[in-house]
Amino acid sequence: MTTRFVRLLIAPAVVLTAGACFATRGDVRVLQSDIGTLQAAAARAARADTQQSVQLRQIVQALGAVSDSLRIATSTLQRFQGDVSMSMHGVEQQLLTIQELTGQSRKQVDALRAQIEARASDAPAAPAAAVVPSGVPTTGAAPAAATPQGAPAPGPYQLLELGRGQLAKGATSAARAAFSDLLAQYPTSELAPESQYWIAESFASAGSAVEADSVYALVAEKYPASDRAPTAIYKRALALKVAGQTRQARVLLQQVLDKYPKSDAAVVAASLLRDLK
């Protein structure tokens, strides 16, 4: 069966091969034309490839330029950000310096307070009265005032000394803070008038005459029985004299003489009053 099948295939192949040996000249011309067409198409395709390649190269170059520009822009932006960051850092540093300077004195007060509190907490059950000199009662004070941590707070004398110390150094704000603490924590202490007076002195030391005058006035009004009341009025009179308001100064000086004739302030007030008449 196989042999017969092979014979069947060979027959048409022989026919076809014989037919090809008999191609005409026209057939050849057509074939040449087709080849030419194919070559032209191939050449066009090649040209098109070249143009696309050039375009692609241009696109790549353009993209590269854009990338460079972006890189430069990015770099510039980063530098700008760095500069801004540095500037901000500088500003922050300056602010820190300013804060440090302004807060330095206050920190010293706090540090001192901390030391005092630490010592007080080290002492076995040290009462608040222990920090007050003997013979000086803490009338109406808030003894046993305590910090949130439980350590005893500084006493009024300690706060007064702290404020005086700061004032001696010229740290008027820190001094005022200490005096204000005293008033806040021990409003009924016998040192309250003294503290109020030194608040006025701190303003005067800072050159804040108006504020000083108002606090001197407060001392005289709020604590008329204190030793500082005549001095506060005398201080107000001196400020008025310096300001050229002689008549008002005389009124206050006379007030010192009338209300507090036995005080030291009355002695110097009388002398100044004679000078102003």
Next chain:
Amino acid sequence: MIRSARALAVLSLVALRLGAQDTLPTGVRIGITYDQVSRIGVFVTAVGGPAGDSVRAMLSRDLDFGDRVTVLSAEAGPPPSGSLNYDLYARLSARAIVQASVTPQGSLHVAVHDVVARRVMNVGDFAFGNAAPLSAGWRMAVHRASDEIERWVTGTRGVAATRIAFVRDQRLWIVDSDGANLQTAGVGGVALSPAWHPTGRYLAYAQMADDGTHIAVRDLTNGQSRRIPDQGGTNITPAFSPDGSTLVFSAGDDGTDLFAVSPFGGDAPRRVTVGRGSPTSSPTFSPDGRKIAFISGRLGHPEVYITDADGTNAELLTAAPSGDQPYRSSPDWSPDGRSVAFTSQEGANLQVMVINVRDRRIRQLTGDARNEDPSWAPDGRHVVFTSTRSGAKQLWVLDTESGRTRQLTRGAGTTRMAAWSPRMEQP
């Protein structure tokens, strides 16, 4: 290594062969003294012109008395001319060279050279005016030059151009800071407690008269004295405020207090302190004029107190230990405002002490013999005081930083109550 070099330098008397115009003559012996304190070496060259030798001697002495530089100088030789041999001076450990000359126009021309930088650091001319060589005015011009040289070299002005007023045998005298030019203040009668006006033109003092003691102000330029309206009784220990507009003094009969008045007329004296019968005296202003330190016996013994200049806020400065009752007197506020010098009884003697105004710490400045009445120089570093360390009461000057002392006055008579003047600015 450094110590041995220093030790070697202490002993070195260097003979140099110096020939050219920019070096020193052959055979000159140069002495170099090193001390333990690191100071800038300053070479003062020979000075040409009239009284050139005196100029160089004064410049050298003033710089030495300033205690801030080590003075180097050749013993003799002509002044250098032309360019200086910086290498040579560097080998002599000089960091600066002072080259001065007296000009035909009647001034002292000074050039200071920086040896390290090899260039002229600064130049200046100091007019003698019409002052004759070696006269008081001429000497003060040289002192001013010294002070400027010290400022150029160290950054701090010297105090050579100052004077010291004092009491000798109850009369007022004035001497230059170098101990020269001693002369009376021209005040007749018994005078005490001299005090300088901040301009250096006026001198306030207490004068004893038949009707008590009074405060007077003398104009040193014309010799005119003016009596200050006082309180009767005893009037002593005047002191000018730093701006010169106020004179504070001690006055009273039964106890004394401080009173303030204008030194040139005007208002009546105004009371500053309230001693209530206790003695109060010896005021001295803080440099800002806002406070006054003074002596008061209100505790039963004299101590130093501080008060506001308006008379308020008086408080004890020199708190004595419990039970101790020392004698303290003669406070003088330092020009930098930080401390007050005073006299304190220490055992059987008196000593000069200084107290820090802020923390109240006390430092003893003297310990040899009896020392009292301190007065600060304008530089806040030197103090003049009375001492018996030479046998009699004389004035001595102490450098409070190095502890070096020198005797300012000599001669017969008890010398005390020194007051150091401000810098004399005007020729």
